[in-house]
Amino acid sequence: MRVTAKSDYALRSLLELATAADSSNHEPASAPMSAEELGRLQDIPHGFLQAILSDLRRAGIVASRRGKSGGWVLARDPASVSVADVLRAVDGPLVSVYDVRPEAVAYNERAEVLQHVWIASRAALRRVMDSVTLADLAAGNLPGEVHALTLDTDAWEAR
Template identity: 35%
Template sequence: MLSKKAKYALKALLYLTKNADRGLVLISEIANSERIPRKFLEAILVDLKTQGVLQSTRGKNGGYSLAKDPSQVSVGNIVRMIDGPLAPIQCVSHLYYRKCDECLNEETCEIRLVMKKVRDATAAILDTTYLSDLQKINVLVNEEPL
């Protein structure tokens, strides 16, 4: 399940993507527009800056902006930065693999096999969906007649 922190991170990044032509954006603007608690958002943006996704400037004319092109930032990478592995269990994780203590045979474990499918499907979608794609999806949905 996607954590609230990861959801807020994606919402903030999408807001910055939509407003990239404006340059720096204030935390308060993002928080108000996206209905994210400001203190929580501050911590998220610092994490994203540390990871190299955002850049910021302090001071009167300061704020945040994307450090990378939106077509270079995948949803999968953001979710991993905030929530950790996409795998629902550790024995199917690529980066955080750990054998289950109770498992007798990983090759025949039915639970592992289905969770590997879940991990693969999730990664296939999230790793090929970029911030720029999310913006396009929103535009297409909002342009469709009801």
């Protein structure tokens, strides 16, 4: 899996909005945050961030408010937005093979086992990406199963 700048920026900007949310009830913050402020806080280029926020709005993850005190707010409870939701909103499916979903890829009989590798990869990614929410990230805590994966020293080794 390759995490694009678009996905990274989307998650970082959403973390800013999530941490601005009222921690007592996880409701979205009442005061919207401007794209300029989000970009400044996370060092994200303004034009790129605007395009990302538009994708997130189309996915129903953020909402914009107009006016002098306008800006961006979370449209959903941070606990209901998974990392996978964000990745899909800005970059499409978690796994694709030359822009085709793995279940739709056709191979000859010698290579058909590759389709199973792509499907298994998607299932493994879903286990992590669907289980981690913006609320988890904002709290600085990962679900136990995901945290356990980070404790494996081999996971930290580049290959």
